[in-house]
Amino acid sequence: NRFDTLGSTGLNCYDFTEGIFCRGNIFYACTSSSVTVSASNTTNGLVSFKFVDNDFDTTAGVGLYIQNVNNITINNNWFSNNTGVNLQIEDAVDSVVISGNQMYGSTAKSIQLSADNTVVTGNLISGGDDGIFVRSPVSICQITGNIISGMTGYGINLLETPVTVQVGPNLFSSNTTGNVSSGAVVPTIASATNMTLLGN
16 A cells, blocks of 8 residues: 555554554655554553565654554565654564664654564665664563664664663664763763673
C-alpha cells in the first residue's frame, strides 16, 4: 500500500490491537506520524507487532512511534527525510528488536529509546542529531553492529544514564559531538550503571 500526503497519521493502532504485520508499505508526507502504535495503557496495549520492508518517508512528525505495547520487531525498513525522530519508542514498551534498517536525513534524533529488553543491531544510521538516544530508565539494552555516521550530536547518547547497557562493537564516523556520550569514547562510571563498552 501507499499512504501519501495524509493530513494525519498513515496507520494508527490504538487499544486492543494485536498481531499486526505491517510489510511492504510506503508512508509518504504524512503530517503527523507515518505509523503510531500507542495504547492508552499497558493493560490495553497488546502484543506482537512486526514492521518489515516499509518506507517511512518525508513525514512532518515521527516516522514510527510506539508506546504501551510489547514484543516488537522492526526490520529492514527505510526511514528518510522525516522532520521528527525516525523511530521513537516510549515508556512501557518491552522486548524490541531493531535490526537491518536504513535511517537517513532526520533533523532530529534517529532512534529514541525508552524500552526495556531491547536489541539494536545491524542498522545504518546517517545524518541528524543523535544516532541512538537511550533514555532513562531503560533497562537491558544491547547496541551492537551498527554503522553510525554524520550525526550533529552523538553517535550514541547515554547522558540520561540508562541502566545495564552494552555498547559495541559499532562503527562510527564523523559524529560532531562525539561517538559515545560522557567522554571521548568511554562513558564515565558515574554516567551509567552496569555498562559495558566493547570493541569501539
